[in-house]
C-alpha cells in the first residue's frame with residue numbers, strides 16, 4: 001500500500017515500528033530516522049526479515065532542509081512524527097514543502113514555555129488544504145484514542161454529550177523510587193503546569209495537583225486521581241456538539257508526588273537555563289539525563305494501565321452514562337514488543353492513525369484532530385492490533 005517515514009526512535013516509536021511490521025499490507029516500506037542513528041539501526045536489526053522493508057537515516061528534525069532532503073530521497077506517502085513536541089512545526093513545514101501527509105501524537109510546544117495548545121498547528125490548516133495534504137494531530141492514546149472514543153460515543157450512543165471525564169490510570173510498578181513512563185522532560189513539564197477543566201464555554205485554571213479524587217478503576221481498583229490540563233480538551237470542546245464540561249484525571253503514586261515536590265522545591269524541574277561552570281544548562285534537561293530512560297522500564301514494570309472516558313448526556317430525551325476504556329498489561333506488552341504499556345498504548349494508535357490516512361479512509365486535506373473522523377474503522381483496528389476496548393453503561397462517576 002505505501003511507504004512511511006518514521007521520525008524518532010524512542011519508546012513510542014519502537015512500538016509503532018513493531019506494529020507497522022505487523023501490518024505489512026499497509027506499511028510495505030518504512031524508514032526509521034532519528035537524531036541517534038544507532039537506535040534506528042538497532043530497531044532495524046530486530047525487525048528486518050519480515051514483509052515490511054526497513055531503511056534507516058540520521059536526521060535533525062529541527063532542521064527543515066535536512067528533513068526535506070530526506071523526504072525527497074525516501075519518497076514516503078506519510079511522515080509519522082514520533083520525536084518530541086518541539087519538532088512538530090519543522091516536520092509540518094517539511095511535509096508542506098514536499099506535499100506529504102503528516103501524523104503526530106502530541107501538540108507543538110515551544111521549548112521555552114510549557115504551553116499545551118493547538119493554535120500553532122491549527123494555523124497550518126489553509127496551507128495543508130491548499131497543498132492537498134492531510135495532517136492528523138494527536139494520534140496516541142491521550143490525545144488520540146480518547147478522541148476516537150468520544151467520536152464513537154457521540155456517533156452511536158448520544159444525541160448530546162454533556163460531560164466527558166477522561167481517566168488515565170497507570171498502576172504499573174517499575175521498582176524505582178522515581179521514574180517517568182515517557183520522555184521525562186515532557187512528562188514533568190505536563191504535570192508541573194497549572195491544571196484546568198472546561199466548563200460552560202471556558203477553561204477554568206487550577207493550581208497544579210490541587211484537585212484530587214479517588215476512583216475505583218475496573219481491573220485496577222481504587223486510585224488517587226488528580227485533575228490536570230490536557231491538550232485534547234481544547235479540541236473536544238470545539239468538536240463534540242453540546243459539550244458543557246470536560247475534565248482530565250491522571251493517577252500518581254504518593255512516592256512520585258513526594259519526589260516531584262522535592263525536585264520542584266530545589267529548582268530541578270525549571271526550564272529556565274542557568275549558568276553552570278561557564279555553560280548554560282536547563283535544569284529539567286539535566287534531570288532527564290540522570291533519570292532512568294523510559295525505554296529501559298519495560299522489563300521491570302508490572303501491573304496494568306486503564307485509560308478511558310466516561311460520557312454523560314442524553315439520547316432520545318433519556319439520560320445516558322457510558323464508559324469506554326482499555327486495560328493494558330505492562331508485562332504482556334513487554335513480552336510482545338519489548339516495551340512497557342505507556343509506550344505501547346501510544347505507539348499502537350500512532351500506527352493505526354497513519355494507516356487510516358494511508359488507506360484513504362481518513363484522507364481529508366487540512367489539519368485535523370482525531371475526533372473529526374469516522375471512529376468505526378479505528379475502533380476495529382484497536383481490537384485487532386492489541387488495544388481491545390471495553391464498555392459499561394453503569395459506571396461509577398467521578399464526583
Ligand code: NDP
Nearest residue numbers: 008009010011012035036061083106140141142143182183
Ligand atoms: P523518547 O524520548 O523516548 O523518544 C524521542 C525520540 O525523538 C528519540 O529517539 C530522540 O532521539 C528523537 N529526537 C528528539 N529530538 C530530535 C531531533 N531534533 N531530531 C530527530 N530526532 C529527535 O520519547 P517517547 O517515545 O516517550 O515520546 C515520543 C512522543 O510521544 C513525544 O512527543 C511524547 O510527548 C508523545 N507521547 C504521546 C502520548 C499520547 O498518549 N498522545 C503518550 C506518551 C508520549 P535521541 O534518541 O537522539 O534522543
